Amino acid sequence: MDELERLVAEAAVTRVLFDYCDLVDANRQADVLELFTGNAVFDHGHGRVYRGRAELARMFRSLDDNLATSHHLSNVRVTVAGSEHARADSYVYAYHRRRLNHDTVHLWGRYADTLVLRDGRWLFASRALLAAAEDGVPPDAGFASRYALIARAGRPDDGRAW
Numbered sequence: 756m757d758e759l760e761r762l763v764a765e766a767a768v769t770r771v772l773f774d775y776c777d778l779v780d781a782n783r784q785a786d787v788l789e790l791f792t793g794n795a796v797f798d799h800g801h802g803r804v805y806r807g808r809a810e811l812a813r814m815f816r817s818l819d820d821n822l823a824t825s826h827h828l829s830n831v832r833v834t835v836a837g838s839e840h841a842r843a844d845s846y847v848y849a850y851h852r853r854r855l856n857h858d859t860v861h862l863w864g865r866y867a868d869t870l871v872l873r874d875g876r877w878l879f880a881s882r883a884l885l886a887a888a889e890d891g892v893p894p895d896a897g898f899a900s901r902y903a904l905i906a907r908a909g910r911p912d913d914g915r916a917w
Contacts, residue, residue: 761835790878829845
């Protein structure tokens with residue numbers, strides 16, 4: 756892969772990351788699913804791992820619990836590995852306004868993604884969500900957070916304490 760091909764691939768992968776945010780915020784669940792391979796894995800941490808389109812569809816149905824969401828992506832780093840594989844790491848801030856009680860939820864974290872090129876389209880093969888912090892949701896039982904935590908020097912890596 757030459758430099759121009761690598762840059763084009765990086766831009767295309769970055770576009771998938773941005774499309775994900777746009778489609779989630781528009782609650783276009785069927786279109787969000789089209790960004791994933793048929794056997795993709797989405798790891799929300801603490802054992803919440805969704806495998807394949809049926810489980811992903813179940814996870815994305817929870818978008819209906821929100822009146823509004825707004826996902827903001829930054830610090831995007833894409834590494835293309837060969838002509839059909841890429842890794843992407845990005846920071847995310849996500850705002851949610853719950854439908855039931857209008858409560859707000861804020862999440863600051865990272866996505867760790869692998870993508871593959873299939874039939875001319877980059878698709879998520881795996882995605883993991885890691886949190887720096889969240890506000891508006893209780894932590895999972897026995898953990899300091901609702902989500903798996905980003906590794907940080909000076910803090911236990913098991914996510915069970917701050």
